[in-house]
Amino acid sequence: MSSMSARPLAIGDVDRYLDHVCAVEAESGLDGAGHSHAYTDSEPFDVEAGRDQEVARWSTEIDEVGWRRAWGLFDEDELVGNLCLVGGLLRSELHRANVGMGVTRAHRRQRGGSLLLATAIGWARRQLLIDWIDLSVFSDNPGAEALYARHGFQVVGRTPDRFRLHGRSLDDIAMTLHVARPGSDDVYGHGPHDK
Ligand SMILES: CC(C)(COP(=O)(O)OP(=O)(O)OC[C@H]1O[C@@H](n2cnc3c(N)ncnc32)[C@H](O)[C@@H]1OP(=O)(O)O)[C@@H](O)C(=O)NCCC(=O)NCCS
Numbered sequence: 001m002s003s004m005s006a007r008p009l010a011i012g013d014v015d016r017y018l019d020h021v022c023a024v025e026a027e028s029g030l031d032g033a034g035h036s037h038a039y040t041d042s043e044p045f046d047v048e049a050g051r052d053q054e055v056a057r058w059s060t061e062i063d064e065v066g067w068r069r070a071w072g073l074f075d076e077d078e079l080v081g082n083l084c085l086v087g088g089l090l091r092s093e094l095h096r097a098n099v100g101m102g103v104t105r106a107h108r109r110q111r112g113g114s115l116l117l118a119t120a121i122g123w124a125r126r127q128l129l130i131d132w133i134d135l136s137v138f139s140d141n142p143g144a145e146a147l148y149a150r151h152g153f154q155v156v157g158r159t160p161d162r163f164r165l166h167g168r169s170l171d172d173i174a175m176t177l178h179v180a181r182p183g184s185d186d187v188y189g190h191g192p193h194d195k
Pocket residue numbers: 024034035036100101102103104107108109110111112113114115136137138141142143144146147148150
């Protein structure tokens with residue numbers, strides 16, 4: 001097994017983070033792989049606009065709407081995986097974050113995705129404001145669903161025929177993780193740390 005490590009990304013990492021996101025997303029749905037995003041080929045990602053948005057969001061405190069944080073998976077100095085946690089756009093949803101992630105194809109099934117996810121969940125556990133992590137995974141991506149299930153995410157809904165991409169109909173599976181804290185009597189976000 002290679003010696004991969006995971007760490008939070010800083011503003012200086014934004015460019016290579018976006019390069020990595022684009023590289024993973026470019027493979028979405030290709031060669032029998034599951035889809036990891038729902039954009040069609042005629043809706044390319046605007047990297048310039050994306051960079052400004054990332055910088056603003058990475059700099060937003062997590063008790064403010066629109067925050068975002070990213071982590072990188074590294075093989076030595078090479079960025080081989082990315083993960084982002086995204087806060088909501090309403091103050092009333094600041095107790096939740098959404099997760100998205102991707103690992104370079106050659107580095108998959110080496111527990112790197114697991115390391116990234118565990119690292120981000122551990123961070124969320126230390127943020128008393130965050131009680132839930134949500135995500136959306138498509139029905140043609142059972143590997144990703146299995147990864148999330150291994151980390152405690154539960155399926156809370158399924159929207160049939162949510163997207164039609166590359167001639168395929170995709171169901172959208174909603175999963176969520178209650179961010180449990182040792183020693184807390186929190187029950188679904190109504191414990192002592194409830195904000
Ligand atoms: C999903 C993804 C991030 C997993 O990353 P990874 O580094 O390969 O995951 P890990 O090696 O840590 O896998 C941990 C466990 O998750 C499950 N898992 C991960 N990928 C799987 C696959 N393709 N098939 C079945 N189970 C899988 C397994 O239980 C695995 O443990 P095991 O290898 O001991 O069986 C990676 O496949 C990826 O980047 N895919 C493209 C982008 C994507 O789909 N992102 C998620 C969008 S919702």
